[in-house]
Amino acid sequence: MDNCIFCKINRGEINSKKYYEDEDFFIISDINPKARLHYLMIPKHHYALIGEQTEKDVEILGKMLNKLSKLAHELGLQDGYRVIINQGENGGQEVPHLHVHVLGGEKL
Numbered sequence: 001m002d003n004c005i006f007c008k009i010n011r012g013e014i015n016s017k018k019y020y021e022d023e024d025f026f027i028i029s030d031i032n033p034k035a036r037l038h039y040l041m042i043p044k045h046h047y048a049l050i051g052e053q054t055e056k057d058v059e060i061l062g063k064m065l066n067k068l069s070k071l072a073h074e075l076g077l078q079d080g081y082r083v084i085i086n087q088g089e090n091g092g093q094e095v096p097h098l099h100v101h102v103l104g105g106e107k108l
Helices: 005-011 055-073
Strands: 025-029 038-042 081-084 100-104
Touching: 005 025, 005 038, 025 055, 038 055, 055 081, 055 100
Parallel strands: none
Antiparallel strands: 025 038, 038 100, 081 100
């Protein structure tokens, strides 16, 4: 999507520090953190809701969660973290591009 902020970050049109990136997804900090550490894991393929996923997207979401467990110490999340996916307006989703919130760095 041309106007999607996450797609613009992915294309390099908006600068954002990426803590991790591969061919399928990247991790950045949330600009409005709800915890001491608040990351966003963002698939590079644009879709808004879980129900819009292709079989490949389902695999990538699983890959993202698996990779998070391997990056936890590097991201300062070794003592635990919370994973949240907001879906739709009533679910608190502000950007219509599926993304995973990862909160930690303190007792939640």
